Amino acid sequence: MQYSDRQYAALKRRGRFGLVFLDGHSDFRHPGNAKAIGAAAGEDLAIVTGRGDARLVDLEDLGPYVRDEDVAVVGVRENDEHLDELIEAGIDITTSTQMNALNSSQLADRVLQTVSQNTTGFWIHLDVDVVDASEMPAVDCPEEDGPSFSDVAELLSGCYRLQSALGSRSRSTIQISTLPVTVQIASSNVYRMHFVSHIHGIE
Numbered sequence: 001m002q003y004s005d006r007q008y009a010a011l012k013r014r015g016r017f018g019l020v021f022l023d024g025h026s027d028f029r030h031p032g033n034a035k036a037i038g039a040a041a042g043e044d045l046a047i048v049t050g051r052g053d054a055r056l057v058d059l060e061d062l063g064p065y066v067r068d069e070d071v072a073v074v075g076v077r078e079n080d081e082h083l084d085e086l087i088e089a090g091i092d093i094t095t096s097t098q099m100n101a102l103n104s105s106q107l108a109d110r111v112l113q114t115v116s117q118n119t120t121g122f123w124i125h126l127d128v129d130v131v132d133a134s135e136m137p138a139v140d141c142p143e144e145d146g147p148s149f150s151d152v153a154e155l156l157s158g159c160y161r162l163q164s165a166l167g168s169r170s171r172s173t174i175q176i177s178t179l180p181v182t183v184q185i186a187s188s189n190v191y192r193m194h195f196v197s198h199i200h201g202i203e
Contacts, residue, residue: 008048008065011123018070018115018122020159021045022152024096024129024143026073028082044125045073049089070122072114074107074155075099075130077143096130096146104151108158116162124159126152 011017021027021044030046031053046052049071050064057063072092076083086093092114099107115122133142135149147155 007123009059009062011121012062012065013060015120016070016118017066018119019048019066019072020111020115020122020124021071021073022075022125022130022155023073023127024075024077024131024146025127025141026076026080026082026086027127028086033082033085045071049091070115070119072111074111075147075152077145096143099147099151100145104154104158107155108161111155112159112162122159124156126156 008017008019023044027044028046028051029043030051032051043052047056048065049068050057068089068091072094073086074094075096076086076093078095078097083093083095092110094102094107094110102110127139128136129139129141129143130146131149131152132146133144136142136146
């Protein structure tokens with residue numbers, strides 16, 4: 001079980017919460033669209049919206065942990081194999097191409113409208129493979145045509161301007177020696193991502 005699944009279940013106990021899903025991939029693999037499942041890292045979004053592994057989608061009878069209409073997927077690539085299914089489900093999507101065409105204020109406003117309009121608050125999922133491969137090659141699945149570190153940082157800043165931003169979770173398998181990101185844990189246990197251009201480790 002991934003740490004994020006327990007987090008989302010815990011949030012569900014407190015009410016209705018949104019999700020900013022900032023990722024280069026949809027992570028929407030589930031029994032309805034794949035012959036095999038079992039690697040939760042490629043099934044995150046499917047699990048929290050109630051479509052994934054039956055052992056994970058309804059912990060404590062709380063699933064689905066997030067409603068489709070309260071999710072904003074940002075940065076997924078245009079060629080993602082599950083993009084059409086996300087659209088059919090009514091999940092709000094801003095592809096990396098669309099993201100690059102919007103200024104940071106416009107994008108933040110769009111995302112926040114989705115995740116905060118009918119919710120108590122929202123959580124931010126960040127996979128650093130959302131960043132363009134030219135700036136972030138040290139991930140499992142680097143992808144081209146993505147946003148820059150600066151673009152991602154501006155979006156996160158825009159999201160955190162609301163008090164209803166409860167926190168974030170960042171993940172990806174990376175080469176520490178080339179990682180241009182510092183993770184700092186605030187006193188409120190909220191993870192804030194500070195992107196810089198030349199960091200050779202995690203502080």
